Amino acid sequence: MVATGSSPDVVVVGAGVVGAACAYYCAAAGLRVAVLDRGGVAGGTTSGGEGNILVSDKELGPELDLALLSIRLWARLGEEFGPTSLELEHKGGVVVAQSAGAARGLAELAAEQRARGVEVEDLTPAEVAELEPNLTPDVASGAYYPQDKQVQPMLAAASLLRQARRLGAELHTGTEVRAFRRRADGAVGGVLTSAGEFSAPWVVNAAGTWGGEVSKLAGAPIPVLPRRGFVLVTEPLPRVIRHKVYTADYVANVSSGDAGLETSVVVEGTRAGTVLIGASRERVGFDRQFSLPVVRKLAAQAIGVFPFLADVSLLRSYLGFRPYCPDHLPVVGEDPRLPGLVHACGHEGAGIGLAAATGHLIAQVATGVKPELDLTPFRADRFEEVA
């Protein structure tokens, strides 16, 4: 086995988009990196994503600051790798309010975000119609977020890993972590896997929705739980939707703590021509069962925003598990309880968007540089204080 006796500086557990970004930024910082995944590249949490890179849906707080950093870094990655290697589209987001109350809420959120550095323009119904000609005329107001972007999540993960390998990183798929090794001083010293042992002073937990399980193996548990979301895929169409379009109630749902089914309209075109329709959120564990009621509700809501969809066929639907923590913030940084263990998981539905900043910050942690953002809100032991 190649793996046995391998001693990189950083072992990244998880070859999804977050693990790939950690590997890329660590390798670019001169560290020797090994990426492990029990499956293949981007086969878990990342495979069920939509590829959103958004600032528009973030309320004021640490996640917005993380998103603002990440959106800058994604733009830079697009320039470095070439936009086709990520299917990066600087498409911008249009948020639509369909009632007077929603319009007030949207205007307030936009004003707060603007003060924090988000680029956002308030839109009249006529301006909304100009940006999205196929949208329903039943609109009270809108907001345009030019910074919002989209990538193809699995392609982005693969491209980040390809660039990391070019910089010397190793990739070990089909390699499952079974235990953590501790050094004499109690710090993490590596992992034991199905393909042998990897010794490293840093182990990054980028296991997405399974980040909680990996943290338990390490002996430093964090509460990462699955939240199921469906995405519908239409037949390929010409360009019929120019931006990422969603209704103002999406923001409220994203930050909701409700266990039941919640749906809000998120509609966007892709370079391939298909239109993606989201987004549902349900806490049903790891249940992969197709749900007709959820899909029906998503479709009906999307038709309410883009009436032409009533006559368009769906090719398929897919689902993903969004890894959420009870306070809806990710866990990013070294675990104060276990030196050498670094978490990079729990990004809920924003993992693709937040991956670049997460990888960048993890590389700063692993190279002893002061992180560009204060990681205190994302620390691993914050849940114990509440409990």
Next chain:
Amino acid sequence: MSERVRFSFRGQEIVAEAGQSVGAALIAAGHRSWRTTRHEGAPRGVFCGIGVCFDCLVVVNGKPGRRACLTEVRPGDVIEPQEGAGRGELSC
């Protein structure tokens, strides 16, 4: 003797058997392809024949994106080949 259904394809009358799919009727009438791909303009007809591949798309009575293999042919149907995604009027 099974019942006959008459429909038009590219303006020409075709006689099919009742209950046949549009795809089966077109193949029986000697047509192998009735759509061109969006980017390369390559010819396409029935591939999987069971509604999965979306290769056999056709315009039925003005509605694009219908799967010929799953659409039962009806008397008087006007079937046209599909160019690209077939929704040019929505393009923006």
